[in-house]
Amino acid sequence: MPMPFMALNHVSRLCKSVKASVEFYVKVLGFVVIERPPFDFNGAWLFNYGVGVHLVQKQDGVAFPDADQNHLDPMDNHISFQCEDTGAMEKRLKEMKIKYLKRTINEEEGSPIDQMFFKDPDGFMIEICNCENLELVPAGAFGRIKLPRDRHNPPLQMK
Numbered sequence: 001m002p003m004p005f006m007a008l009n010h011v012s013r014l015c016k017s018v019k020a021s022v023e024f025y026v027k028v029l030g031f032v033v034i035e036r037p038p039f040d041f042n043g044a045w046l047f048n049y050g051v052g053v054h055l056v057q058k059q060d061g062v063a064f065p066d067a068d069q070n071h072l073d074p075m076d077n078h079i080s081f082q083c084e085d086t087g088a089m090e091k092r093l094k095e096m097k098i099k100y101l102k103r104t105i106n107e108e109e110g111s112p113i114d115q116m117f118f119k120d121p122d123g124f125m126i127e128i129c130n131c132e133n134l135e136l137v138p139a140g141a142f143g144r145i146k147l148p149r150d151r152h153n154p155p156l157q158m159k
Contacts, residue, residue, distance in 0.1 A: 010052030011079050013124055014062060018044050020121045021055045028096060072101035072117045078125035082132060086114045089128050
């Protein structure tokens with residue numbers, strides 16, 4: 001039975017400082033603070049690009065990922081944002097003195113994907129990529145993939 005999902009709604013992140021994380025997601029990634037229900041815990045809701053980021057103040061005793069900004073492993077847990085202009089994003093990271101790892105994959109196949117990995121203030125990995133260059137080819141799932149009504153990016157091979 002197909003699930004009635006439409007899209008990713010939000011990602012939730014625990015924060016050592018909601019204020020510092022809001023500043024990072026707004027200034028570095030261009031998110032906008034939106035109103036949230038009156039919960040009995042500190043947090044903030046951000047939105048842009050069709051996805052929300054919910055920031056929640058961590059409670060004492062909660063462990064965090066490796067916050068070492070020099071340890072950037074693309075194989076680590078991360079969220080990825082598709083980017084129309086990776087050059088502009090790289091310039092922003094440089095201007096803000098945010099350490100990042102840049103790599104290009106899939107060059108031999110003719111559809112190069114530029115990726116940049118960096119961490120938010122709490123050590124959560126973020127990827128910026130131009131993943132629309134890579135066509136999705138269903139592996140036996142044709143007919144079961146649900147797409148937005150008007151478009152899909154990256155493109156999907158419908159053969």
